[in-house]
Amino acid sequence: MASPHYLPPLRQVAVCGGTHGNEMSGVYLAKHWLRDPSELQRSTFHATVFMSNPRAVEKCVRYIGRDLNRMFTADILNSKGSDADVYEVQRAQEINQIFGPKGSCQAYDFMFDLHNTTANMGSCLIVKSEHSLLPMHMCSYIQKHYTVSPCPIFVYLLPGEESNGVALELGPQPQGVVRADLLAQMRSIVACGLDFIELFNKGTLFPAFEIEAYKLVGRMDYPRYPDGEISAVIHPNLQDKDFQPLKPGDPIFQTLSGDDILYEGDDITYPVFINEAAYYEKKCAFIMTEKHTSSQPALQREL
């Protein structure tokens, strides 16, 4: 058996809600944990809760000026230009000062970022890369120990972004609504992730494994009229079918005249974020992924 990969223990863990101010599972959990963080604590690390975008939470909108979730690039974090007037640019720089700076030795070791989607994505786990060993082990641990619903993994590499963390993306839940069922799911998954960190810190050996993940390969815009208006809606056969195979020739949109528009790709794809409210303005009807199995080496805490 190959020797495990060794990583340092995690001492400082951050849990953030309200990165998007109208994604309410994380907003309500963060508000609750800010009043009483006791359930997040374990013996081997310190967990800190914060509300990422408090002004957006107050107004119950995704963001005030720009999408905070796209602000954690080196360029923006170091920006002193005209961008610096935008609330989310300031807030990203503040968060980076408190929990970073990125790449520095006092930076937080791990981040849970809590999101919801209007898409039927269940209890989706989002990681930056399949090569993020500790997050991939955490995902595998959650898949084994949180058995209320499947927890598919979405690998979503935004150029220029780095993170040692896992984002939870639970849906479907409307913006501005908190559902008790999804709140309980998110809470249990965070607890499961914290349990994993505790075991890792205590020296548990996590064996090698193979794991399936859905990797971003592209985005599909809505069909449009020449004036730019959307001319067709997500096809009823595709609605709510996140993570299910979409084959060339399957219907993806339906016009208001009743015509079907078919998927013209060459290969099977696995759509996610189908009919996500926040992606209309990003010109994205759904994200296309490919299913990929990777081998992950064993993991243990550094001695």
Place this chain on the structure above:
Amino acid sequence: MASPHYLPPLRQVAVCGGTHGNEMSGVYLAKHWLRDPSELQRSTFHATVFMSNPRAVEKCVRYIGRDLNRMFTADILNSKGSDADVYEVQRAQEINQIFGPKGSCQAYDFMFDLHNTTANMGSCLIVKSEHSLLPMHMCSYIQKHYTVSPCPIFVYLLPGEESNGVALELGPQPQGVVRADLLAQMRSIVACGLDFIELFNKGTLFPAFEIEAYKLVGRMDYPRYPDGEISAVIHPNLQDKDFQPLKPGDPIFQTLSGDDILYEGDDITYPVFINEAAYYEKKCAFIMTEKHTSSQPALQREL
């Protein structure tokens, strides 16, 4: 048999979407019908489509300054005070000029107002009053002829408001999302309502009937901490149970500490708009109704 109640034919019918700019079934139908209104036309009346709150539609928000749906009172329609700066006050006055003025002889005869809710209300029909004879006959006709889903009737009398019309309130649908299934349902129900008007205008006798409706009796706020923050969420047993009986002692909320909060009313109620996103700011977790059966006299067009 008692003689029917006689009412004048309807010559001018208005269909409006986007009264709330992020309720997308009506927004998409209105946009489509503004391009091609042919499917709304019948032989005996003229149907006009309009977008109630185009600026809110453009920004995909419920409203810009104030909720347009609360602006059609005599006070506001005649306001020339400081209110007049608010976009929705101006827009309500414009709409009243074009389609009214309310109570005048050139006013439109009937209005369909297209809404969505994040609550599980199915294909709900909203009328001002059980005494609105023509709307009640239309609802009965829709219940008989649109059989894809039940169409419960909600009677929602806002003091100071008048309307000869029916509002459609279809859900659940997240704000900012258009689902093909709800779009098709709304479209079919509007068509069914227009067919009813056509039959009425042609002199069809609609017999007397008894009909069940859910009448507003009160509103329930969320439990709150002393600082005003919401302290509990809709109980999982109540979520999605719109129009189902809620008995004294049934759980209605769940705190984040896991405690249940029970319904303390004296009588069975039928909650609607359970967990509607737009009602958090209105301090309304759900609306309480009572089920009531009324007798409606026969109806025929005036000779």
